[in-house]
Amino acid sequence: MTAVDAPPIVFVHGTRFSAGQWSPQLAALRDEFPVSAVDLPGHGSRSAEAWSLKAAVEVVSDAVESLGCGPALVVGHSLGGYASLEFARVRPERLRGLVLAGASASTRGAWAVPYRWAAGLVPRLPADRLAGWNDWLLRRMYPAEVVEATIRSGYAFHTLPAAWDEVLGRFDADAMRHVKAPVLILNGEKDSVFRSGEAEFARAHPRARVELIPRAGHLANFDDPVAFSEAVRRFAQHLSNSG
Template identity: 75%
Template sequence: MTAVDLPGHGARSAQPWSLDAATEIISSAVDSLGGEPALVVGHSLGGYASLEFARRCPEQLRGLVLAGASAATRGPWAMPYRLIAGLVPRIPADRLTRWNDRFLRRLYSPEVVDATIRAGYAFHTLPAAWGEVLGRFDADAMRRVSAPVLILNGEKDPVFRSGERAFVRAHPHARIELIPRARHLANFDDPDAFTDAVRRFALQLPARGPVTR
């Protein structure tokens, strides 16, 4: 298993965001695991990047987990993203950081969020990232994914699970699993349930291979 930093995040903080670059990074991560098709897990923006990878590199994909990334970014559902992308550059990054730190510490234990808080946030990337994602994804994107798909959402994430049924109808080997009482950060709300869902999905896949996140 490996975790990757997408453009504008972590060790690639200075790298400009693009879906082309994100797809290449995921592809390289899969190759680094031995070249076999991999199970790719993507959350939120990472989920849309993983969906783009799945469409472009089907030969590298064994299975796909879309977590908090089954809302259409076209049409009226795109409005919340447009508002956020427009608002973020107007707020100082240190203020956004303080707000996010307080939010995470209020909701989660240090064991769950300390590593995220130490790593920091990619606010500078958000306008470019969502600007590229907007208008690009809806349920039709699933029709170009050849591997099985698990749509894994928090039960209480109404925005990002809003298109989950349409996404699942568009793919013959997709299913939905909800984590009870979890919100958008379902992997923080119930890490054990999130990991268990991914593990069970991996065990059901027809061929074995590595996992990348």
């Protein structure tokens, strides 16, 4: 693959995190592809900005444009996956391929009830206590080189209620019909909640396939950074080879 053929890749983080979530993938792929990771509105460097899906789409679109290499492969995790589905609907001309990671569950119906409850609870808890708990959990579960960039960037607990409120009730497998580009549904094998609709999501798109990261959970790119990066690499190479 030549530099001209290599598709640009834009990474979109999950709930409460930031662009730092993707530091292992950026390090693994930057020598082969133009890569970028965004901070969604209300997160990371954009912490003071108000959340909306519309604003999130513009952030992703600007990142694609800034790479200057044409339509991009967009990799979205969890909240970022649903934002990427909205990007695919609104800006199809800027999408070369889509990776949905931990974002192939319907956000409608009874599934959403506990998440609405949690979204209402978060603002009642001290942000510093939530941050400390997250720091402790990430450092206990993962090597420092995988999570330190995420920890340094802090957490967007203040944005979580607005983000979940807009996403819950909005997405199901029918959203896949708006995606004009090939799709890789990339889930952790043990992520039983967020891969619960993966078969329906895959059936709803003629060029979608499912790939699982063995023994990984919802944070599959932390659980096995190498396998996750390799899956994205293979998909990007497939996009390049198929034109």
